[in-house]
Amino acid sequence: MDTTPVKTTTRHDTGRARLEVDHLRKAYGTGATAKTVIEDLTFSVDAGEVVCIVGPSGIGKTTLLKCLAGLHPATSGQMRIDGRTIIGPPPEMALVFQDYSRSLMPWLTVRKNLVLPLRHLHLARTELKDRCDQALEAVGLSHAEDQYPWQLSGGMQQRVAIARALAYRPEILIMDEPFASVDAQTRFDLEDLCLKIRQDFGMTILVVTHDIDEAVYLADRVVVLGSKPARVLRVVDVGLPSPRDQITTRSLPEFAAQRTEVLSLIKRPA
Numbered sequence: 001m002d003t004t005p006v007k008t009t010t011r012h013d014t015g016r017a018r019l020e021v022d023h024l025r026k027a028y029g030t031g032a033t034a035k036t037v038i039e040d041l042t043f044s045v046d047a048g049e050v051v052c053i054v055g056p057s058g059i060g061k062t063t064l065l066k067c068l069a070g071l072h073p074a075t076s077g078q079m080r081i082d083g084r085t086i087i088g089p090p091p092e093m094a095l096v097f098q099d100y101s102r103s104l105m106p107w108l109t110v111r112k113n114l115v116l117p118l119r120h121l122h123l124a125r126t127e128l129k130d131r132c133d134q135a136l137e138a139v140g141l142s143h144a145e146d147q148y149p150w151q152l153s154g155g156m157q158q159r160v161a162i163a164r165a166l167a168y169r170p171e172i173l174i175m176d177e178p179f180a181s182v183d184a185q186t187r188f189d190l191e192d193l194c195l196k197i198r199q200d201f202g203m204t205i206l207v208v209t210h211d212i213d214e215a216v217y218l219a220d221r222v223v224v225l226g227s228k229p230a231r232v233l234r235v236v237d238v239g240l241p242s243p244r245d246q247i248t249t250r251s252l253p254e255f256a257a258q259r260t261e262v263l264s265l266i267k268r269p270a
């Protein structure tokens with residue numbers, strides 16, 4: 001078993017943490033058949049930060065997000081938003097999953113897909129319209145509002161899923177491998193959209209990704225998960241200059257150094 005000490009960042013202690021994972025343990029099932037997926041995770045996400053989670057397949061990244069989203073209870077430990085324990089879906093959080101084809105309603109137009117989750121907010125008609133207009137504009141899909149998801153490319157559908165989350169105006173956006181199923185150019189565009197969202201809306205963003213380059217490009221910090229059951233191997237402070245640019249940022253020697261650090265953590269034997 002890997003016994004390297006966990007390196008955590010001191011930002012956790014500044015009092016700015018919006019999202020805290022505090023000694024989270026998660027097991028599926030009970031009794032003799034219980035399976036511990038997450039052993040002990042502790043990290044935090046500060047207000048307005050982009051944090052990426054990376055780790056090998058099956059390590060428990062989606063499980064972590066489901067716990068944070070209040071969809072699964074923790075077996076032990078706590079998750080908090082602004083110091084409040086998460087015990088159900090937090091109203092200030094929105095989720096974007098990879099499988100957009102299943103998350104969009106095929107019988108509804110793009111605009112109606114955005115409106116659907118807002119219904120329970122009982123917004124005035126003008127407010128509803130403004131939110132949808134702004135979200136569609138942010139993802140560059142104003143022209144497609146009357147189309148149906150099945151009339152759009154994969155990348156456009158994923159942008160609809162992101163717009164739907166934006167229209168909700170969450171303070172915290174959680175995304176699970178959101179750009180995994182699109183071509184390289186669309187992926188770069190969506191990564192830049194993610195950074196633009198943070199800049200324009202001041203959102204706190206947590207992203208699970210398999211792509212180490214993407215994690216380093218997007219994140220202020222990268223949380224590297226390892227071992228089975230999962231624990232935090234290291235929290236890497238990325239520290240690359242902003243604004244970031246797909247060509248300039250990825251050409252920096254510091255970019256190569258950070259990706260090597262993350263990759264070597266993931267590749268090392270358990």
Ligand SMILES: Nc1ncnc2c1ncn2[C@@H]1O[C@H](COP(=O)(O)OP(=O)(O)OP(=O)(O)O)[C@@H](O)[C@H]1O
Binds near residue numbers: 028057061
């Ligand atoms: N509802 C569930 N009941 C029982 N076991 C589950 C459940 N959901 C996930 N698991 C198990 O938990 C482990 C972690 O799964 P999870 O999907 O969280 O990993 P992951 O890191 O997101 O994987 P990937 O990178 O391949 O998407 C897997 O062994 C999976 O089979």
